[in-house]
Amino acid sequence: MDEDEDTKLLEFHEMGLDDRILKAISKLGWSSPTPIQERSIPLALEGKDILAQARTGSGKTGAFVIPVIQKILASKQTATQQCVKAIILTPTKELCSQAYKNVLELTSSCSREVRCVDISPQVPLPTQRPMLSEKPDIVICTPSRLLAHIQAGNINVKQSLEMIVIDEADLVFSFGYEENVKAILSHMPKIYQAFLMSATLGEDVKALKKMVLHNAVILKLNETQLPEASKLTQYHIKCNESDKFALIYALLKLRLVRGKSIFFVNNVDRCYKLRLFLEQFGIPACVLNSELPVNSRCHIVSQFNDGLYDYIIASDETLLTDPQSKKTDSDNKRERKKDKEFNVSRGLDFQHVSNVINFDFPTTVDSYIHRVGRTARGDSKGTALSFVSIKEMSRLEEVEKHLIETSGQDATVFKPYQFKMEEIEGFKYRAKDAMQAVTRVAIREARLKEIKQELLNSQKLKSHFEDNPRDLQLLRHDKNLHTVKSHEHMKHVPEYLVPQTLQKLTGKGKQRNQHSGKKRGFKPKQSKHVKRMADPLRSFQHNPITDKKKTSMKTVKKKGKS
Known part of the structure; x- marks a missing residue:
């Protein structure tokens, strides 16, 4: 049955929820439920099975966890013994970790009454047996991990299980879990309540x-696949493939991109190519891809959310989620070394992302x-910028056509980013x-060096950091790899490289230099009286709260160093 759109919607305090x-x-600052939460929570409390479709960032996790x-x-009011009541299945270990964190946040006032464990980490099964022997109320894991524990006799849900949740349901089969799910269902009671949460209904x-x-x-909300234009601004820059590196260098050094940003590339090699390139200009960035250990990946995302990093370079490996794609023998050999459960554009909860930059246009x-859905989440605004080469133009047109059809709008989706390529000729020479x-x-x-280092970090994360959580802050993932020589002069932008339009707006043009007789490096801070919209090289929209906080922190650090 399909849910009636005219159903009366309730606030959290009107849903009959426990005070805890x-x-x-x-505490989480959720003033009102999101549309998917408004509709699904009352139905779930009535005991109905639910299939919910809602876009990434719409609050699906809260819709089933609450x-x-x-x-x-x-x-608990009538229970006579402790037992496993609910199982939450997700297709990846990162999503398990994320769901576990969400459950802990929502049980912060009743953690003694509601116990939850995440058994997705790939450790020997006997290691997790004590956790399961205590019969936690909620168990979070991937389908394959749950089945392994069931077959090992570490968990028995035949009698006690009341609820099962499958998050990101549209990825479950593509990750090869179909047989696992069938086997799990054979070990479950005949009567249970189920929730399927998905971004698509394929x-x-x-x-x-x-x-x-x-x-x-079936809850299928009448919403666009991406946030409305008032929250998400989508730009594109048409450029040659060779100009992409000069472009990103100029945009970052001239501070035309501000705030926390995710750069998407299409494979792991491009991750390290871009990172090594930026490293030479003193621009730190960390890499996120399927080769890194899962503990490190979760830690990188956590520290990015906490504001420790400004930039993440992520590989969006669509082959890992498309079993129909044709693969060569060399592709298969490489893939064996990767984590097939990893896909950064889906599900991972990146917070306060100001910009998504498609360095390589998605396939x-x-x-x-899913990439662009990483920004403009909740009440915040965001920007998506795509670098588009001649070969990628057909993909851009395909995406724009789809977004116009699904949103019902007639306007152009992608705005051309007002950037004059001829004004960054000096940057091109340096980039070359x-x-x-x-x-x-x-x-x-660089790949070998980082994998070795992250494997070491991953072991530390498992043991040492459990006893010394403060030491986690000392572990950074954006340190220089040092596989290419870095020259100090490359880290600064001399004033002659700065486009004339920016020199005029920042008051650092030729006239001021004539008085001082000195060459000055570019200082990207603009005067307060300068309006952003007057800048022909418009800077991106960004989250003013996170930016102000981080800017002040950086200022304090710089003063301390000097």
């Missing part, structure tokens, strides 16, 4: 629905939507020199 849950919601906790608290989700749900309510429409140092050997050495 309301207190946790208040009713699960509420029903467990209610059952054939895989329909097949999963038949396997898991019974007479489900599919879905990939574009830097690129000569980024050889295949340097990239290969």
Whole structure:
């Protein structure tokens, strides 16, 4: 059955939720439920099976975690023994870690009553047996991990299980979990309540629905796949493939990109190529891809959310989520070394992202939507900028056509970013020199060096940092790899490289230099009286709260150094 759109919508305090849950919601700063939460929570509390489709960042996790906790608290009043009541399945270990964190946040006022464990880490099964022997109320894991524990006799849900949640349901089959899910269902009780949460409702989700749900309510919200234009501004720059590196160098050094940003590339090699390039100009960035250990990946995302990093370079490896894609033998050999459960454009909860930059334009429409969905989440605004080469123009047109059709708007989706390429000729020369140092050997050495270091970090994360959580702050992932030579003069932008339009707006043009007789480096801070919209090289929209906080922190650090 489909849910009626005219159903009366409720606030959190009108849903009959336990005071301890309301207190946790208040701590999180959730003033009102999102549309998916408004509709799904009351239905879930009534005991209905739910298939919910809502875009990334719409609050799907809260939509299923809140009713699960509420029903467990209610059952505690009459329960005679401790047992596993709910299982939350996600397709990746990162999403398990994220869901676990969400559950801890929402049970912050009732953690003694509602216990939750995440058994997704790939450690020997006997290591996790003690955790499961205590019969936690909620178990979070991937389908394969749950099945392994069931077959090992570490968990028995035949009698006690009341609820099962499958998050990012549209990825479950594409990650190869179909047989695992079928096997798990054979070990479950005949009567249970189920939730399927998904960003799309494709054939895989329909097949999963038949396997898991019974007479489900289908919640398909009438919303666009991306935030409205008032929250998300989408730009594109048409450029040659060779100009992309000069462009990103100029945009970052001239501070035309401000705030926390994610740069998406299409493979792991491009991650390190871009990182080694930026490293030569004193621009720190960390890399996120499927080769890194899962503990390190989770730690990178956590520190990015805490404001420790400004830039993440992420590989969006669509082959890992598209089993129909044709793969060569060399592709398969490489893929064996990667974590097949990793896909950075889906599900991972990046917070306060001001900008998403498609350094390489995505290969599919879905990939574009999921990448850009990392910004403009909740009440914040964001910007998406895509570098588009001649070969990628057809993909841009395909994405724009799709977004116009699905949103029903007639206007152009992508605004041309007002950037005059001829004004950054000096940056091009520097970029060309830097690129000569980024050889295949340097990239290969960088990959090996970081993987070794992250493996070491991952071991530390498992043991030492459990006892010394403060030491986590000392572990950074954006340190220089030092596989290419870095020259000090490359880290500064001499004034003659700064476009004339910016020199005039910042008051650092030729006239001032004539009086002083000195050459001055470019200082990107603009005067307060200068309006951003007057700048022909318009800077991106960004989150003023995070930026102000981080700017002040950096200022304090710089003063301390001097």
